[in-house]
Amino acid sequence: MSDLLHIEQEAEKLHKDGHFADALIKYTELINLDSFNSVKWLLERAECYLELTNWNKALEDGKKAIQESQTYKDKNTSADEFIIRASILCGKACSKLGFYTEALEYFKDGLKLDSKNAIIIQELKLLQTTILNEQKVESDTQDCTYSAVSLCSQAIYPGDDQLLNLEKEILTIKYKILDDEFYNRASQAKKDVQLEAHLVQAAYECLIAEQLQDSLNLISKAVSMDPGNVFYRSFRAQVYFNMKQWHKVIQDYWVIPKPKRKPEVWKQGGKALLELWLPVLAEFWLRKATQLSGGNDEEAAFLFQKVRVRRLYEPLTEDQPIKVDFTKFGRAVFAKCDIPKGHTVMTDIPMVMAQSLGSRDIPACCNCAVSLITPKAYFNDKLELMDKDQLDLVQEYWPNVSIEECTHCKEEIYCSKLCRKEAWDTYHRIICPSLNPAAAKIYSICQTKGYGYTDDGQWTEIWGGHYSPMILVKIWAIIASQAQDMMTKDGLTEPTTEHWAKAKAPFRRFIAYGTMPAIKRMPHILPVFQSVFATCGGGLKFNITEEEFNGRYYQAACNLQCFSPSITPYHKFMDNIKEDIRAIGMLKYLTERPPEAQFAAMCPLHACSNHSCFNNAEVCDLDINGRPGIQMIAKRDIKKEEEICITYIDTAMPKLLRKAWLYKSFNFWCSCQRCEFEGEQPNECTNCHLKAQDGKKFLACGQCKRAWYCGVVCQKEAWKKGHKIICQTDHSQVNSPEGYKS
Numbered sequence: 001m002s003d004l005l006h007i008e009q010e011a012e013k014l015h016k017d018g019h020f021a022d023a024l025i026k027y028t029e030l031i032n033l034d035s036f037n038s039v040k041w042l043l044e045r046a047e048c049y050l051e052l053t054n055w056n057k058a059l060e061d062g063k064k065a066i067q068e069s070q071t072y073k074d075k076n077t078s079a080d081e082f083i084i085r086a087s088i089l090c091g092k093a094c095s096k097l098g099f100y101t102e103a104l105e106y107f108k109d110g111l112k113l114d115s116k117n118a119i120i121i122q123e124l125k126l127l128q129t130t131i132l133n134e135q136k137v138e139s140d141t142q143d144c145t146y147s148a149v150s151l152c153s154q155a156i157y158p159g160d161d162q163l164l165n166l167e168k169e170i171l172t173i174k175y176k177i178l179d180d181e182f183y184n185r186a187s188q189a190k191k192d193v194q195l196e197a198h199l200v201q202a203a204y205e206c207l208i209a210e211q212l213q214d215s216l217n218l219i220s221k222a223v224s225m226d227p228g229n230v231f232y233r234s235f236r237a238q239v240y241f242n243m244k245q246w247h248k249v250i251q252d253y254w255v256i257p258k259p260k261r262k263p264e265v266w267k268q269g270g271k272a273l274l275e276l277w278l279p280v281l282a283e284f285w286l287r288k289a290t291q292l293s294g295g296n297d298e299e300a301a302f303l304f305q306k307v308r309v310r311r312l313y314e315p316l317t318e319d320q321p322i323k324v325d326f327t328k329f330g331r332a333v334f335a336k337c338d339i340p341k342g343h344t345v346m347t348d349i350p351m352v353m354a355q356s357l358g359s360r361d362i363p364a365c366c367n368c369a370v371s372l373i374t375p376k377a378y379f380n381d382k383l384e385l386m387d388k389d390q391l392d393l394v395q396e397y398w399p400n401v402s403i404e405e406c407t408h409c410k411e412e413i414y415c416s417k418l419c420r421k422e423a424w425d426t427y428h429r430i431i432c433p434s435l436n437p438a439a440a441k442i443y444s445i446c447q448t449k450g451y452g453y454t455d456d457g458q459w460t461e462i463w464g465g466h467y468s469p470m471i472l473v474k475i476w477a478i479i480a481s482q483a484q485d486m487m488t489k490d491g492l493t494e495p496t497t498e499h500w501a502k503a504k505a506p507f508r509r510f511i512a513y514g515t516m517p518a519i520k521r522m523p524h525i526l527p528v529f530q531s532v533f534a535t536c537g538g539g540l541k542f543n544i545t546e547e548e549f550n551g552r553y554y555q556a557a558c559n560l561q562c563f564s565p566s567i568t569p570y571h572k573f574m575d576n577i578k579e580d581i582r583a584i585g586m587l588k589y590l591t592e593r594p595p596e597a598q599f600a601a602m603c604p605l606h607a608c609s610n611h612s613c614f615n616n617a618e619v620c621d622l623d624i625n626g627r628p629g630i631q632m633i634a635k636r637d638i639k640k641e642e643e644i645c646i647t648y649i650d651t652a653m654p655k656l657l658r659k660a661w662l663y664k665s666f667n668f669w670c671s672c673q674r675c676e677f678e679g680e681q682p683n684e685c686t687n688c689h690l691k692a693q694d695g696k697k698f699l700a701c702g703q704c705k706r707a708w709y710c711g712v713v714c715q716k717e718a719w720k721k722g723h724k725i726i727c728q729t730d731h732s733q734v735n736s737p738e739g740y741k742s
């Protein structure tokens with residue numbers, strides 16, 4: 001008997017007898033000795049790891065088995081079978097690790113190859129039950145009311161001190177508001193306490209009766225008799241406020257010395273400054289109101305965020321039919337005018353993007369995502385089969401694809417010299433391995449789809465995120481290069497705290513939420529990031545702390561959107577040849593669309609769009625002036641002032657699962673119209689919540705089968721109240737590459 005056969009029999013026996021630890025040693029021997037069957041042994045070893053509750057190792061083996069099966073798919077007739085088995089193993093391991101989204105994706109991958117696989121269907125049910133149970137415990141214990149305000153910072157934006165002075169100048173020059181009037185006038189005035197009391201009383205009565213001008217005249221008399229009286233000033237400011245004379249409001253508040261200004265004064269002043277659109281001053285006053293109220297004045301805190309959001313997003317939405325506003329769910333997008341179905345709601349340009357690890361072999365510009373598919377890459381061996389006419393067509397009509405490599409490191413390719421320069425200026429000079437040798441490791445980890453050697457020489461999965469680690473590296477490189485530019489401009493050798501703050505500021509736009517610190521999921525990646533930024537281009541140091549890593553990881557996870565270049569050289573070729581008669585002979589070579597390069601991007605406007613399971617807009621790829629980007633299209637007619645929502649999940653799922661996924665991945669309970677008018681279980685009336693007796697089920701809505709009613713009365717009532725609107729089947733499915741869900 002050969003050695004191999006002997007080990008195989010031993011392994012199988014140990015496995016069968018439940019000696020998993022010993023069996024896995026034998027399987028490891030087989031993996032090393034029998035490379036021809038390595039996938040099979042990897043799968044067996046993964047089974048043992050699962051039995052030993054070593055979920056991470058099981059996942060690692062399962063992933064390797066998938067990778068190897070895919071690589072040799074053409075040569076191996078059992079490849080699909082192996083992939084299905086590996087998907088089940090990975091799904092189970094992820095589920096145990098609490099990575100539910102990933103588990104779902106593995107099971108879905110398995111179902112793509114065998115849609116009736118009983119084990120997968122069983123596992124999916126189990127997964128569903130786990131999530132729902134967990135969610136139930138959490139919904140019982142967790143307060144689901146979401147306070148967007150408490151999540152948002154009131155930190156001063158870098159550079160605001162200068163803007164504040166500018167706005168103060170506007171107050172002085174344009175509105176003639178002066179600081180010193182209070183004391184000067186206070187000292188000169190004559191007092192008559194009785195008359196003043198009478199005036200104030202009369203002014204108050206007029207104010208109540210909404211006789212504002214009379215109220216103003218009376219209180220102004222009191223002010224002239226005692227200009228230093230804080231109460232009179234505040235009273236008159238209120239009258240001006242009701243008269244919408246905003247700068248006069250500020251004039252009266254302005255002369256009250258700061259220590260005497262009550263929280264209410266700061267808040268009303270903030271509102272008036274908001275009306276005058278002096279946003280930095282408005283923020284300053286509203287921040288004071290919030291602070292002095294000990295954080296209890298929710299209105300002031302809310303208004304603060306409204307000002308901030310408006311000042312940050314107005315410049316981005318000037319030419320678009322949308323605006324960004326602050327709501328109880330944080331920033332949200334609203335229609336500025338009616339937007340008909342099918343029309344563009346917004347276009348958005350990525351602030352940072354990176355190609356997905358899975359599509360890394362498909363050539364695309366690292367800077368702008370333009371597809372760089374050449375005839376050779378698309379037609380491959382078929383080029384040799386073509387006759388002269390066909391080759392001429394390719395020569396004539398396939399757009400010229402010029403691929404520019406980084407001249408130093410060859411790790412990045414670009415569509416033009418311009419992109420190469422832009423990439424160099426904005427991020428690549430910080431991470432080009434020619435200047436920063438440590439960065440070579442990041443490129444190599446991307447090349448090997450997240451795998452690499454740990455410091456103690458183990459080949460393992462270093463990066464386990466859904467998106468490319470290059471997203472984080474690019475964010476840090478963009479920040480570092482900005483800080484470096486500012487430092488150089490100021491003639492310094494190190495960036496100041498202010499430089500760093502300014503460089504980080506644009507990324508403050510993105511919310512970050514995560515349940516488990518990223519470092520726990522992938523402990524080996526942080527040292528790699530740290531070494532890349534310990535001495536980046538030009539000797540700059542950027543300390544990537546654990547906190548910085550965890551925060552940025554979820555910032556990307558919560559905000560990324562997948563996209564692909566919508567117009568590729570292939571599309572242009574197809575368009576170019578359509579009027580050439582010779583194209584008919586070409587058709588047999590044009591049977592497949594080229595594989596698409598997939599990118600994930602953080603886009604500032606898209607990141608403000610909230611979720612709804614009854615979304616009125618959908619995200620699509622778009623070419624913006626020759627550069628790939630994204631757009632949102634109205635899914636139905638949208639009315640002026642209506643909130644524009646996209647979907648973060650596959651809304652074809654039933655309500656309970658949608659709820660669970662949204663809670664798990666984004667930390668909110670969805671309360672959209674669809675969730676309100678769809679039921680959860682057949683044993684509960686969706687309208688009146690009556691429970692069916694003795695395990696019976698109520699009748700489902702005949703059309704959507706997603707609501708159950710105890711009788712016709714409830715059905716009719718629910719239909720009228722809102723079920724009618726959401727009773728449809730074309731709900732959005734988010735198809736994301738590599739299991740990534742935005």
Ligand SMILES: C[S@@+](CC[C@H](N)C(=O)[O-])C[C@H]1O[C@@H](n2cnc3c(N)ncnc32)[C@H](O)[C@@H]1O
Nearest residue numbers: 329330331511558559607608609610611666668
């Ligand atoms: C990409 S952000 C969307 C914009 C977000 N409101 C903000 O201020 O940044 C995603 C986050 O918005 C919040 N969110 C989105 N849709 C929501 C909804 N329907 N209900 C409650 N919160 C929602 C959740 O906190 C989620 O993690």
